[in-house]
Structure formats: structure tokens, C-alpha cells
Amino acid sequence: GSAAAEKKRWTLNDFDIGKPLGRGKFGHVYLAREKRSNHIVALKVLFKSQLKQSQVEHQLRREVEIQSHLRHPNILRLYGYFYDQKRVYLILEYAAKGELYKELQKCKYFSERRAATYIASLARALIYCHGKHVIHRDIKPENLLVGAQGELKIADFGWSVHTFNRRRTMCGTLDYLPPEMVESVEHDANVDIWSLGVLCYEFLYGMPPFEAKEHSDTYKRIVQVDLKFPAKPIVSSAAKDLISQV
Numbered sequence: 001g002s003a004a005a006e007k008k009r010w011t012l013n014d015f016d017i018g019k020p021l022g023r024g025k026f027g028h029v030y031l032a033r034e035k036r037s038n039h040i041v042a043l044k045v046l047f048k049s050q051l052k053q054s055q056v057e058h059q060l061r062r063e064v065e066i067q068s069h070l071r072h073p074n075i076l077r078l079y080g081y082f083y084d085q086k087r088v089y090l091i092l093e094y095a096a097k098g099e100l101y102k103e104l105q106k107c108k109y110f111s112e113r114r115a116a117t118y119i120a121s122l123a124r125a126l127i128y129c130h131g132k133h134v135i136h137r138d139i140k141p142e143n144l145l146v147g148a149q150g151e152l153k154i155a156d157f158g159w160s161v162h163t164f165n166r167r168r169t170m171c172g173t174l175d176y177l178p179p180e181m182v183e184s185v186e187h188d189a190n191v192d193i194w195s196l197g198v199l200c201y202e203f204l205y206g207m208p209p210f211e212a213k214e215h216s217d218t219y220k221r222i223v224q225v226d227l228k229f230p231a232k233p234i235v236s237s238a239a240k241d242l243i244s245q246v
């Protein structure tokens with residue numbers, strides 16, 4: 001938005017609230033329309049109490065700071081934020097075609113053409129982020145949304161500035177973590193390239209490459225890079241080569 005928009009103090013009165021789009025980690029997300037511009041947005045409502053008890057306030061602050069400065073067609077925009085007594089509100093770009101992981105669940109796996117289109121746009125978004133010394137560290141289907149024209153949008157607030165010693169509490173799935181993070185040693189932007197390979201595999205086969213029943217088994221498969229390609233669905237050797245290289 002314009003420079004003026006950047007400095008504007010937003011309040012809930014600036015918006016007409018529409019239907020709920022679903023639940024995020026720390027609260028609900030609503031469709032909303034900014035009254036003056038009639039601009040459609042997603043309003044993510046986070047409860048301060050939950051942020052406090054999960055000790056993520058400082059992380060949210062930094063990630064909002066990063067996200068609001070990123071401008072790329074395959075990165076979901078953060079237009080601004082505001083808060084009241086109990087809640088923090090994030091004014092986000094509305095992705096009209098929703099959550100990619102639901103689409104992947106529905107069609108089990110994607111065609112090579114569709115997977116290639118998604119991976120190429122993610123690669124462009126990561127080149128942009130790494131160019132600004134931002135590594136994402138949380139590339140996975142759940143963090144991807146789809147725009148009105150079917151374009152991919154990285155939407156998670158797991159962005160973090162390029163840091164070496166920021167430990168990530170092992171919350172959520174290990175599936176997407178590369179060896180250096182699973183062994184929680186220092187890591188750099190290449191962690192995102194690894195995750196891109198994991199994502200490419202999951203787009204084509206419908207499951208992540210190192211999936212296992214137990215966490216400890218997933219851990220072992222990752223550190224050993226125990227990469228196996230199922231016989232079905234049929235995937236080109238070019239695609240397998242790309243996944244192996246990445």
C-alpha cells in the first residue's frame with residue numbers, strides 16, 4: 001500500500017467482518033473488507049492470552065516485522081496489524097482458493113506439470129527471501145495457500161531472519177526438517193532448499209519421503225537420507241533426479 005497506509009493506525013471499525021475462513025494456530029481467521037477502499041482481506045485474530053502462555057509474542061513481533069517487508073507474488077502479504085485489550089489482529093492478503101494441503105489431500109498427489117509450477121514459484125519466492133537474508137525454515141503444505149489465479153502463496157509466519165543459533169522447539173512434524181536441523185546444529189538458507197525437495201516429493205507421491213510411524217524412525221531416515229521412490233505413481237526420472245539433487 002501507499003506510504004500513508006503504512007503509518008495508518010488500524011482499528012476493528014475500519015473493517016466489515018465476513019465469514020470465518022477457519023482456525024489458525026492461535027485463533028480464528030475471518031474474511032473482511034476494509035470500509036474505505038472496499039479491499040477484501042483476511043483478518044487473523046490472535047488471543048494475547050494464548051500468545052503469552054506459548055511464549056511466542058517476541059517471535060510473532062519479529063515475524064510480523066519480516067513479513068510486512070516482503071513483497072513477492074508468491075508470498076502472502078501482511079498489510080498491517082493492530083491490537084486491543086485481548087487480541088492481536090493481523091491484516092493479511094486473502095488467498096481466494098484456500099489451503100493447498102486440502103487440495104493435495106483431495107487429489108492425493110499432483111501431476112508433474114502442476115507440481116513443477118508450484119515448485120518453480122516457491123523457488124522464486126525463496127530466491128527472493130534468501131536475497132534478503134530471510135530463511136523460512138517451515139516450508140510444508142500446511143503453510144501454503146492458493147490465490148485466485150491458482151498461484152501459490154507462502155503464508156506462514158515461521159519466517160525468521162537468517163540466524164545461526166536460534167533453536168527451533170521441535171513442535172509439529174519433523175518430516176520437513178533437513179539433517180542439520182534434526183541434529184539441531186548450525187544451519188543456513190539451504191534448509192529451505194532441502195524442504196523444497198521434500199515438498200516436491202510429497203506433491204508427486206502424496207506423502208513425505210522420510211515418513212515413519214515413530215519420530216525416532218523419521219529422524220533416522222532423515223539423517224541417513226534414506227530416500228526411496230515408490231513404484232507408483234509413475235514419476236519421470238528427471239523429477240526423481242531433481243528431488244535427489246535438492
Ligand SMILES: CC(C)NC(=O)[C@H]1CCC[C@H]1Nc1nc(Nc2ccc(C(=O)N(C)C3CCN(C)CC3)cc2)ncc1C(F)(F)F
Nearest residue numbers: 021022023024029042044092093094095096098143155156
Ligand atoms: C497459512 C496458515 C498456516 N493457514 C491459515 O492461516 C489458514 C487458517 C484458516 C484459513 C487460512 N488462512 C487464510 N486463508 C485464506 N483463504 C482461504 C482459506 C480457506 C478457504 C476455504 O477453503 N474455505 C473457507 C472453505 C469453504 C468451504 N467450507 C466447507 C470449508 C472451508 C478459502 C480461502 N486467505 C488468507 C489466510 C491467512 F493466512 F491470511 F490468514
